[in-house]
Amino acid sequence: MDVTYTYPNGKTVLQDISFKVYEREFMSIVGPSGVGKSTLLRILGGFIKPTKGKVTLLGREVKSPTPLIALIHQSIVTFPWMTALDNVRLGVKWKNLPEDEEIKVARKYLDIVGLQDLADAYPKEMSGGMRQRIAIARALAAEPLVLLMDEPFSHLDELTAEGLRNEIYSILFSNVTTLKCVVLVSHNLTEVVKLSDKVIVLNGVPAKVVGEVNILIERPRNPRSEEFNKILDKIYEMLTPIRGGESAPII
Amino acid sequence: MLQLFESIIASTIVTMIRVFALILLSIISGWLLGYVAVKSKLFESIYITLTEIFESVPVFTFFPVALIFFVNGIGGYLGVELAADFLVFTAVVWNIWMGIYQAFKTIPKEMQEVIENYRFTFLNKMLKLYIPFSIPRIVANVYPSFASALFYITVSEVFSIGNTSFSLFGIGSEIYYFSVNNDIEGLTYSLITLTIFIILITYGIKRMEDWALSKYTVDTEYIIARRGKPRFRYTVIFNAIVNKVNPIQRIVKYRARRAPIIYERERGEGRKISIVGRVSLVLILFLIVYFTLISISFKDLIPYVLQTPFYIIGLGYDLVRIGVVMLFSTSISIFLGYLFATKLKKFERPFVFIIQVLASLPAPVYFPILYGILIHHLSFLGSLTPEFFVLMLAFLSTAWYVLYNYYIAVKSIPYEYWEIMDNFSMSLIKRLRLVVIPSTMPYLITGIISTVNGAWGGLILGEYWQNIYDSQTLQVTHGIMKYLDLAVNAGSIVEVSWISFVLSIFIAVYAILATKRGMDLARKRYTMEEGIFAA
Numbered sequence: 107m108d109v110t111y112t113y114p115n116g117k118t119v120l121q122d123i124s125f126k127v128y129e130r131e132f133m134s135i136v137g138p139s140g141v142g143k144s145t146l147l148r149i150l151g152g153f154i155k156p157t158k159g160k161v162t163l164l165g166r167e168v169k170s171p172t173p174l175i176a177l178i179h180q181s182i183v184t185f186p187w188m189t190a191l192d193n194v195r196l197g198v199k200w201k202n203l204p205e206d207e208e209i210k211v212a213r214k215y216l217d218i219v220g221l222q223d224l225a226d227a228y229p230k231e232m233s234g235g236m237r238q239r240i241a242i243a244r245a246l247a248a249e250p251l252v253l254l255m256d257e258p259f260s261h262l263d264e265l266t267a268e269g270l271r272n273e274i275y276s277i278l279f280s281n282v283t284t285l286k287c288v289v290l291v292s293h294n295l296t297e298v299v300k301l302s303d304k305v306i307v308l309n310g311v312p313a314k315v316v317g318e319v320n321i322l323i324e325r326p327r328n329p330r331s332e333e334f335n336k337i338l339d340k341i342y343e344m345l346t347p348i349r350g351g352e353s354a355p356i357i
Numbered sequence: 358m359l360q361l362f363e364s365i366i367a368s369t370i371v372t373m374i375r376v377f378a379l380i381l382l383s384i385i386s387g388w389l390l391g392y393v394a395v396k397s398k399l400f401e402s403i404y405i406t407l408t409e410i411f412e413s414v415p416v417f418t419f420f421p422v423a424l425i426f427f428v429n430g431i432g433g434y435l436g437v438e439l440a441a442d443f444l445v446f447t448a449v450v451w452n453i454w455m456g457i458y459q460a461f462k463t464i465p466k467e468m469q470e471v472i473e474n475y476r477f478t479f480l481n482k483m484l485k486l487y488i489p490f491s492i493p494r495i496v497a498n499v500y501p502s503f504a505s506a507l508f509y510i511t512v513s514e515v516f517s518i519g520n521t522s523f524s525l526f527g528i529g530s531e532i533y534y535f536s537v538n539n540d541i542e543g544l545t546y547s548l549i550t551l552t553i554f555i556i557l558i559t560y561g562i563k564r565m566e567d568w569a570l571s572k573y574t575v576d577t578e579y580i581i582a583r584r585g586k587p588r589f590r591y592t593v594i595f596n597a598i599v600n601k602v603n604p605i606q607r608i609v610k611y612r613a614r615r616a617p618i619i620y621e622r623e624r625g626e627g628r629k630i631s632i633v634g635r636v637s638l639v640l641i642l643f644l645i646v647y648f649t650l651i652s653i654s655f656k657d658l659i660p661y662v663l664q665t666p667f668y669i670i671g672l673g674y675d676l677v678r679i680g681v682v683m684l685f686s687t688s689i690s691i692f693l694g695y696l697f698a699t700k701l702k703k704f705e706r707p708f709v710f711i712i713q714v715l716a717s718l719p720a721p722v723y724f725p726i727l728y729g730i731l732i733h734h735l736s737f738l739g740s741l742t743p744e745f746f747v748l749m750l751a752f753l754s755t756a757w758y759v760l761y762n763y764y765i766a767v768k769s770i771p772y773e774y775w776e777i778m779d780n781f782s783m784s785l786i787k788r789l790r791l792v793v794i795p796s797t798m799p800y801l802i803t804g805i806i807s808t809v810n811g812a813w814g815g816l817i818l819g820e821y822w823q824n825i826y827d828s829q830t831l832q833v834t835h836g837i838m839k840y841l842d843l844a845v846n847a848g849s850i851v852e853v854s855w856i857s858f859v860l861s862i863f864i865a866v867y868a869i870l871a872t873k874r875g876m877d878l879a880r881k882r883y884t885m886e887e888g889i890f891a892a
Contacts, residue, residue, distance in 0.1 A: 148776075151780065153776055153779060171779035171780045173780065173782055179773045179776070181773060182889070183771070183773040183777060183889060185774075185791075185792065185888050186882065186883070186888045187795045187798075187883050188791075196791065199783060199787060199791075200781050200782045200783070229888065244777075248781055
């Protein structure tokens with residue numbers, strides 16, 4: 107609510123950002139490069155304290171990182187000295203469960219992301235797509251309420267990314283996970299329209315919310331459909347460069 | 358008083374000139390050898406493996422043999438000067454050589470093609486490309502070389518073989534004589550002068566690092582540096598200065614273009630290189646033993662050969678001592694390094710500077726004072742008092758390496774790992790056990806190797822130290838370093854040679870088995886950079 111963030115060098119990057127995310131909602135944040143999307147995501151997760159304003163989760167202020175809000179990074183992060191299973195177990199550690207219980211939970215989430223047969227493999231023996239599945243399973247294993255995804259497909263080749271995109275919605279909102287909502291940051295507008303229920307558009311310096319688009323198209327969504335492209339055009343329009351707080355025409 | 362000051366300042370300057378002349382010699386020889394190494398595969402194989410192995414061997418343990426060789430063989434002041442210089446040279450040269458070699462190996466192909474295109478002469482190639490490109494890495498290695506050189510120069514400016522004492526003009530010998538004569542005033546002024554010099558030089562080196570980094574580092578160097586077999590010892594030193602700019606930016610930069618294919622190919626080459634190197638090492642050891650033994654009559658040698666089990670027991674004692682020092686310094690470093698890299702960021706810069714100054718301040722010069730202060734308060738330790746002091750000296754000689762390496766490694770942990778640890782609300786112990794220690798393992802192992810090497814230096818000094826304070830002698834009951842000291846004091850060349858031989862066999866095996874295997878394991882399993890996948 108009314109989140110403002112100023113870097114230590116005095117530059118204000120985000121100003122009075124407000125939005126709400128509801129249960130079973132997949133929300134995306136888009137904006138030009140350097141607008142502060144990743145910073146905003148980290149503010150939502152409690153990794154960065156806003157200069158002004160606050161973030162609340164079910165009415166309680168988020169003051170520091172918590173396993174209830176799990177973050178998935180843009181670069182695919184695994185721990186090379188741990189097997190896939192041990193990587194996922196890391197997400198369960200905060201619960202201080204007995205070891206067999208911890209393994210059971212981790213295996214459950216490896217199953218959800220389709221890596222049940224690779225539990226004992228090390229990340230370096232896996233492709234980028236598989237490693238990102240480990241990272242997703244690790245985040246889900248913490249049994250969070252919110253999942254923050256910072257361009258999670260940007261380091262995958264297009265085919266792998268497309269496959270994972272097609273699966274991700276059903277993985278995240280399967281009845282097995284505890285997730286209530288997802289916040290995605292992405293540059294890829296087709297990906298955003300394909301996955302989201304709502305899109306928040308940031309623009310300007312400092313960045314403000316310049317638009318909110320609700321997407322009510324039925325899933326699975328066809329990127330060639332007229333409706334899909336109409337929404338895409340609408341978001342593109344909101345993303346045109348802003349000078350002095352006003353939208354400037356390209357031509 | 359003025360005369361005292363003049364003498365102290367002059368001797369400090371002479372010692373510093375010695376140190377920097379030898380560093381300069383290492384740099385010039387490194388340029389030439391490095392150039393030959395990048396041009397000839399065979400030479401590269403031998404040069405690199407031997408350099409790596411020699412660096413992981415505490416050369417100080419062979420010092421007595423070198424002393425006798427130079428002092429007896431060449432003789433006079435020149436022989437004594439060369440003996441001390443040889444010791445310091447072996448302390449500074451390896452990391453500078455490796456730094457230059459790594460710089461030469463990582464020159465971008467495009468730059469090499471430009472100079473080939475214009476058909477530069479050897480001199481022009483060196484002046485226009487190779488030397489400028491190696492400057493950041495040389496500068497990064499000057500500080501550890503300086504610290505290491507000071508440790509050895511101050512103890513090698515005065516030594517005795519049998520009843521004869523040899524000394525060179527320098528701050529090490531000045532301090533020794535002040536200490537022997539209980540001249541507290543002279544000792545205090547010497548220590549203050551030396552500390553001031555060290556602070557100024559450390560500051561100067563830091564300024565030089567900034568200058569070299571801004572002038573000679575190309576944007577892509579860090580990315581290229583990641584290719585091939587990672588050599589953490591040199592990466593640590595290099596990271597220490599590069600990371601000052603912006604650690605996160607740098608990490609992002611290199612992970613953006615990892616090159617796994619090149620990695621694989623060079624690993625195979627590394628194995629071949631290693632075999633040639635090991636064969637060369639065995640040959641060199643054989644030649645050393647051969648020439649040492651033919652210069653000694655077999656009859657004289659037999660009594661000492663029969664004493665071998667006794668020396669091995671002494672070696673066992675020393676290994677326990679080294680184990681204690683290693684464990685203690687590693688445990689302290691793990692918490693202290695973590696604390697300064699994460700919780701006490703405000704004090705980071707002064708912390709690093711203080712660590713560098715402390716590491717450069719040679720323990721042998723201030724240790725007698727510590728001994729004098731503490732000896733009266735430690736009577737409750739009884740017969741363990743000498744052990745305490747020896748362990749303390751070994752610790753002070755060496756603990757900084759592991760602390761500094763570990764601190765740099767903690768600073769290099771990708772920010773994503775920190776975010777995951779925060780995200781899952783991990784406790785300090787879980788952070789250390791699951792993420793921080795495994796992430797820093799290669800750096801930690803490198804630091805431990807340096808610590809172990811430094812500890813040998815501390816032991817050879819501390820296990821038998823005559824006139825350490827107020828005509829007292831510090832000595833332990835058993836220890837191979839003590840036996841070596843006693844043999845040097847007795848002037849027994851045969852015994853010195855035999856003990857050095859026993860020690861060299863152990864150290865060569867240790868260097869090949871423990872050091873190399875430890876590093877290989879760390880490289881194979883604990884490379885944190887491999888945990889960040891980016892297309």
